[in-house]
Amino acid sequence: MQIGLVKGSLWATRKAEHLSGLKFLIVEIKDPITKITSSVVAADIIGAGLDDNVLITTGSAARVALENPEIPIDATIIGIIDSVELNKS
Numbered sequence: 001m002q003i004g005l006v007k008g009s010l011w012a013t014r015k016a017e018h019l020s021g022l023k024f025l026i027v028e029i030k031d032p033i034t035k036i037t038s039s040v041v042a043a044d045i046i047g048a049g050l051d052d053n054v055l056i057t058t059g060s061a062a063r064v065a066l067e068n069p070e071i072p073i074d075a076t077i078i079g080i081i082d083s084v085e086l087n088k089s
Contacts, residue, residue: 001055001056001057001058001078002029002055002056002058003029003053003054003055003056003081003084004027004028004029004040004042004053004054004056005027005028005030005051005052005053005054006025006026006027006028006048006049006050006051006052006054006077007026007027007028007039007050008025008026008050009023009024009025009026009050010024010025010026010041011024012024016072018068018070018071018072019043019071019072019073022043022044022045022066022071022073023043023044024041024042024043024044025041025042025044025048025077026039026040026041027039027040027041027042027054027056027075027077029056040056040058040074040075041075042054042056042062042075042076042077043062043066043071043073043075043076043077044076044077045065045066045076045077045078046077046078046079046080047080048077048080052080052081053080053081053084054077054079054080054081055077055078055079055080055081056075056076056077056078057075057076057078058074058075058076059074061076062074062075062076063076065078
């Protein structure tokens with residue numbers, strides 16, 4: 001799983017039939033070690049919004065979260081993060 005920040009939405013009028021009805025968000029992911037930032041398009045199944053910190057699952061776990069292994073999804077938002085606490089030792 002990864003932590004990301006919702007930066008925008010994506011609309012596609014033409015897409016695979018299995019994707020109909022899904023909401024897609026653009027999520028920025030920042031590696032805490034290298035500080036490199038990348039973006040991913042993720043299916044939103046929980047109602048996340050702009051500037052929400054979210055928990056993302058990828059790969060086969062993303063399809064399991066959608067309860068349909070036939071859907072061609074690589075990333076799914078599975079939680080909205082309220083807070084993160086890091087041990088600074």
